[in-house]
Amino acid sequence: MSVMLNRILRPALKQAQLLSAVKNKQPLWRHETLVSASSACDATIRSLEDCLEVNYGGAPMRFNYVWLRDHCRSDASYNSSTNQRNLDTASIDLSIRPDNTTVQDGHLVLIWPGGHVSKYSLSWLAENSYEKNKQSTIQPRILWNSDTYKKANIPSAKWESFMSCDDEVKNFLQNYLLYGIAFVDDVPATVEATEAVTQRVSLIRETTYGRMWCFTSDFSRGDSAYSQLGLDRHTDTSYFQEPCGIQVFHCLKHEGTGGRTLLVDGFYAAEKVRQQSPENFELLAKVPIRHEYIEKSENHHNHMTGIGPVLNVYPWNDEMYLIRYNNYDRSVINTSAPRPCSTMVRGTSRADK
Numbered sequence: 001m002s003v004m005l006n007r008i009l010r011p012a013l014k015q016a017q018l019l020s021a022v023k024n025k026q027p028l029w030r031h032e033t034l035v036s037a038s039s040a041c042d043a044t045i046r047s048l049e050d051c052l053e054v055n056y057g058g059a060p061m062r063f064n065y066v067w068l069r070d071h072c073r074s075d076a077s078y079n080s081s082t083n084q085r086n087l088d089t090a091s092i093d094l095s096i097r098p099d100n101t102t103v104q105d106g107h108l109v110l111i112w113p114g115g116h117v118s119k120y121s122l123s124w125l126a127e128n129s130y131e132k133n134k135q136s137t138i139q140p141r142i143l144w145n146s147d148t149y150k151k152a153n154i155p156s157a158k159w160e161s162f163m164s165c166d167d168e169v170k171n172f173l174q175n176y177l178l179y180g181i182a183f184v185d186d187v188p189a190t191v192e193a194t195e196a197v198t199q200r201v202s203l204i205r206e207t208t209y210g211r212m213w214c215f216t217s218d219f220s221r222g223d224s225a226y227s228q229l230g231l232d233r234h235t236d237t238s239y240f241q242e243p244c245g246i247q248v249f250h251c252l253k254h255e256g257t258g259g260r261t262l263l264v265d266g267f268y269a270a271e272k273v274r275q276q277s278p279e280n281f282e283l284l285a286k287v288p289i290r291h292e293y294i295e296k297s298e299n300h301h302n303h304m305t306g307i308g309p310v311l312n313v314y315p316w317n318d319e320m321y322l323i324r325y326n327n328y329d330r331s332v333i334n335t336s337a338p339r340p341c342s343t344m345v346r347g348t349s350r351a352d353k
């Protein structure tokens with residue numbers, strides 16, 4: 001019994017495109033003015049050619065002028081009850097610069113040509129600076145292998161309290177987010193109980209398998225998952241354009257021998273590749289790979305393909321956030337020129353070890 005959940009727990013990309021507009025190049029414009037120094041908040045500001053440099057606590061932060069105008073939180077520019085932008089970004093003059101820049105009571109205050117005033121708290125700027133974000137992780141993880149996971153001795157949640165107590169769900173989610181796996185014990189072996197426990201975590205995503213499915217080794221669908229063949233490490237639904245982020249498995253009935261579940265921390269394996277062979281890591285993170293699922297059984301006619309790199313990495317902080325690794329479902333590699341392709345095959349075999 002398994003279900004797939006929407007990846008709503010994974011935080012979304014945060015304003016990446018806008019932040020990447022902040023450039024680190026040396027200013028050509030040399031009239032650097034010390035605009036304000038306030039002993040209360042200890043911030044100094046320098047106006048550079050296309051950005052303001054703000055020194056507040058840690059390392060200097062740079063904010064592009066267009067970014068500053070675009071991120072104005074005044075009522076005219078931003079609706080703080082819906083957290084949505086009112087301003088039409090396309091209307092901003094790309095050569096915009098403030099006429100006046102001051103620091104007052106822990107806030108940066110800019111007056112733009114035409115008189116519009118923007119005010120940003122220094123702590124908000126620090127929190128949202130590119131400098132801070134490139135040093136932070138979106139999702140902190142504890143990487144594990146069989147030994148370290150066993151030693152960590154992570155407690156399982158218990159069905160009764162999981163269904164009635166939010167703190168139990170919270171602990172479960174904390175473990176899930178840190179390790180990528182988590183367990184609930186004592187769930188009654190029924191589809192209904194499995195659905196109920198799943199819905200404590202999230203909405204259930206509709207897929208070609210349905211929302212919930214029961215499967216056994218009857219080859220009812222054209223895939224090795226429905227056979228008695230052992231399945232080595234892989235991620236499922238690599239052929240979806242957005243692979244499922246959480247899968248829930250519940251063994252309802254077991255007869256005979258075998259059928260053990262193998263769980264592998266792909267992030268741990270990929271970090272080893274990053275350390276031991278940065279060029280292979282780079283290839284796995286750059287070369288798009290096609291995966292596919294073709295089934296033509298009596299009741300199911302599907303052909304799905306999804307394309308993306310094996311390792312998906314946020315470019316601003318090098319953090320991995322998604323792995324598409326399924327050697328069974330990997331399609332023909334025809335998305336890269338011959339040389340990277342042969343290195344790619346070497347890269348994946350290194351990742352195997």
Ligand SMILES: C[N+](C)(C)CCCC[C@H](N)C(=O)O
Pocket residue numbers: 002209213215223224225234235236237238293326328329
């Ligand atoms: C049975 N269940 C629906 C869980 C998985 C079926 C998916 C099989 C496919 N090869 C994949 O890896 O995505």
Ligand SMILES: O=C(O)CCC(=O)C(=O)O
Pocket residue numbers: 225231236249260261262
């Ligand atoms: O049953 C399991 O332990 C894993 C099943 C699986 O990996 C799959 O169906 O793709």
